[in-house]
Amino acid sequence: MTSIDRQRVSVLLGTEDLAVEDRPVPAVDPGDVLVRVAAVGVCGSDVHYYRHGRIGDFVVEEPLVLGHELSGTIEAVGDGVDPARVGERVAVEPQRPCHRCAQCLAGRYNLCPHMRFYATPPIDGAFAEFVTIESEFAHTLPDAVSFEAGALLEPLSVGIAAVRKAGIVPGSSVLIAGAGPIGIICAQAARAFGASHIVVSDLVPERRERALSFGATETVDPTVVSVASDLPPFDAFIDASGAPRAVADGIRAVGPAGAAVLVGLGNSEMTLPVEHIQNLEVTVTGIFRYTGTWSVAIELVASGQVDLDSLVTGRFGLDEVRDALESDTDPESLKSVVYPGGIPAGGAHLQSGT
Incomplete structure (x- = not known):
């Protein structure tokens, strides 16, 4: 066990109310690892809890x-965990399924009704110096993958789950609504899975321009171009906006027999074009987190097929979590990263295993 028994933790006390507290370092249960x-x-979702105190x-x-x-x-x-793992650089898959229910046994552990997911009430998350996780959910990082990219394997896993659901294969065409972090990551994942025509739709010109650097082959302004009538039909649509009209x-x-995958957090109820769905046999589905994506995500980053380091536009210490959560109001912001132990000197994005 580590000789350190206390840690600093950023805690959400209420809507837009944060404090840094001193807490015990969590005990390490059998089968778990303690991660600095x-x-x-x-x-x-962190921002939504911070501002509104709830998600659904x-x-x-x-x-x-x-x-x-x-x-x-x-x-x-x-x-029960190999002591040789101490000192290993890891990316944490932040969920604890029960491993025993029907969904877990069917290989869909993301749908486990007993899931304990980081930063989902009442389970604490990772704006802390230490956390624990089951050993199998602490995925080894190769030296070529930085700590920042390792953290962003989680949203990349969302993108991988989305393109899998969308049926993306080499030569596919896909429309992605929203050029925020998830939309950008979905575009990169679609490109890595072989999509040849990747159109990203967004209202903000700066975001559309940025999407072209991260996998998009084309961008459109939905107020000028009707994606439904001005463009050829797509094999798949991925929504990363949550906007009902999008x-x-x-x-x-x-197009016929295509797929639509809903990723963005939007209204709990929406009006959908049912006649189009029925007549063209369009599959409409959502994704809820991910299952079995980390090994693929690590390979995509290590091989250079997906660039996560370049997504980072802001770096913050544990005392600056409020600034990190409010950074989304800056149109230049794409992805902010918090360093609970302090931002490493000389450029945080370079902190790899080498």
């Missing part, structure tokens, strides 16, 4: 530690 957190990406049925009713996109170094291991128009842009 290096980098934590800021997700839209998940309500913050007591102090909560945010953050679920993380990497770090194994500090200690529990019984969802409806995107589904209409899908």
